[in-house]
Amino acid sequence: MKSISTYDFKGKRALIRVDFNVPIDKATLQVTDDTRIRAAIPTIKKVLEGGGSVVLMSHLGRPKNIPEDRYSMKNCIAIIEKYLGLKIQFATDCIGDRAFEQSASLKQGEVLLLENLRFHQREEKGDVGYAELLSKHGDCYINDAFGTAHRAHASTTIIARFFPNDKMFGYLIEKEIDSVNQVLESDKKPLTAIVGGAKVSSKITIINKLLDKVDNLIIGGGMAYTFVKAQGGKVGKSLVEDDHIKTALEIIDQAKKKNVNLVLPVDTIWADEFSEAAKTGEGKIGEIPDGWMGLDIATDSIKLFNQVILNSKLILWNGPMGVFEMEKFQKGTLEIAKAVAEATKQGAFSLVGGGDSVAAVNKFGLDKHVSHVSTGGGAMLEYLEGIQLPGIAAIIND
Ligand code: AMP
Numbered sequence: 225m226k227s228i229s230t231y232d233f234k235g236k237r238a239l240i241r242v243d244f245n246v247p248i249d250k251a252t253l254q255v256t257d258d259t260r261i262r263a264a265i266p267t268i269k270k271v272l273e274g275g276g277s278v279v280l281m282s283h284l285g286r287p288k289n290i291p292e293d294r295y296s297m298k299n300c301i302a303i304i305e306k307y308l309g310l311k312i313q314f315a316t317d318c319i320g321d322r323a324f325e326q327s328a329s330l331k332q333g334e335v336l337l338l339e340n341l342r343f344h345q346r347e348e349k350g351d352v353g354y355a356e357l358l359s360k361h362g363d364c365y366i367n368d369a370f371g372t373a374h375r376a377h378a379s380t381t382i383i384a385r386f387f388p389n390d391k392m393f394g395y396l397i398e399k400e401i402d403s404v405n406q407v408l409e410s411d412k413k414p415l416t417a418i419v420g421g422a423k424v425s426s427k428i429t430i431i432n433k434l435l436d437k438v439d440n441l442i443i444g445g446g447m448a449y450t451f452v453k454a455q456g457g458k459v460g461k462s463l464v465e466d467d468h469i470k471t472a473l474e475i476i477d478q479a480k481k482k483n484v485n486l487v488l489p490v491d492t493i494w495a496d497e498f499s500e501a502a503k504t505g506e507g508k509i510g511e512i513p514d515g516w517m518g519l520d521i522a523t524d525s526i527k528l529f530n531q532v533i534l535n536s537k538l539i540l541w542n543g544p545m546g547v548f549e550m551e552k553f554q555k556g557t558l559e560i561a562k563a564v565a566e567a568t569k570q571g572a573f574s575l576v577g578g579g580d581s582v583a584a585v586n587k588f589g590l591d592k593h594v595s596h597v598s599t600g601g602g603a604m605l606e607y608l609e610g611i612q613l614p615g616i617a618a619i620i621n622d
Pocket of ligand 1: 420421422423426444445446447463518519520542543544545546547548549578580
């Protein structure tokens with residue numbers, strides 16, 4: 225396998241699959257969060273500084289297979305130019321004669337951005353012909369899009385076969401893989417996983433996988449109420465998956481058998497409605513009055529979780545502790561984020577992944593205070609579950 229650190233880019237056109245799937249303001253068509261673009265800059269600069277030229281390709285949003293202004297990669301040009309400090313070129317279609325002429329005439333140090341790959345249905349279908357056409361844009365292929373590495377799309381996976389000796393990961397994917405491997409392979413202890421978010425059902429596979437690895441498993445967020453009900457607690461009208469009560473009991477049982485310290489919330493902030501304007505109260509989690517719902521963890525749970533987190537050497541966090549999007553119910557998630565940051569300061573390695581926990585640490589400005597924030601929620605979870613991601617396999621396997 226080739227490495228971006230040692231590959232000779234002199235005189236070469238590098239075709240880079242980036243993840244520029246950034247949020248765009250519908251009215252102004254401005255990028256509202258440029259984290260993903262910023263994250264790709266080191267890879268692009270490496271090629272340019274090594275004497276090569278760059279063709280960038282990405283998808284943006286969920287277009288219905290036809291060009292739409294709000295999903296045009298054009299919306300990213302200003303930000304890319306700002307971070308690279310140079311003017312870039314743009315191809316209004318990612319394939320076609322004009323685009324191929326543009327990439328063929330790129331000079332050393334120049335950058336061409338291709339229009340949204342998903343303006344063609346063939347991208348998500350993993351169409352071989354489409355991948356082959358795209359491959360004509362480069363002498364070598366770099367995959368730096370971790371967020372789509374779990375999809376066998378044309379530009380993320382299929383295309384690699386057209387570069388048998390000239391394919392590699394970008395710096396961003398390298399860092400993602402390295403961070404997840406640190407959690408999977410490290411023997412640092414105690415290892416604590418914090419799993420939150422809405423539902424047990426969407427996290428069962430990862431929880432089962434984690435039970436074989438972790439010393440402590442903290443469960444918070446909406447999913448906690450299914451566990452509380454399973455143990456006979458009163459949960460009012462909190463979010464509960466009745467068809468997963470059995471799953472919760474099995475997880476409790478497995479944790480005991482595997483000697484995992486399963487830590488559930490002991491108290492909760494309850495509300496009379498799912499709204500910022502709700503009336504609220506605080507009390508024991510198994511004693512939620514009828515007609516009220518638990519929307520955040522409360523004082524004693526925060527203390528309990530913090531103790532465990534501050535004693536950990538490896539921390540993996542996926543999913544918020546409450547409805548952190550509403551100010552009234554954000555405290556639990558904020559306090560846990562602070563504890564993870566504090567543990568990191570004391571030498572623990574912390575990995576935060578999964579859309580909403582990433583949004584939470586960003587919202588609280590704590591993203592720089594954890595060891596790694598994964599850019600790919602689904603991809604990170606699948607990798608942790610031990611699934612071989614097609615985009616990664618396509619680079620590793622010859
Ligand atoms: P997930 O995508 O499964 O990680 O779930 C994230 C979502 O779970 C966030 O939008 C939170 O607002 C929501 N959530 C967290 N705690 C609760 C709760 N107690 N009740 C309802 N939703 C919750």
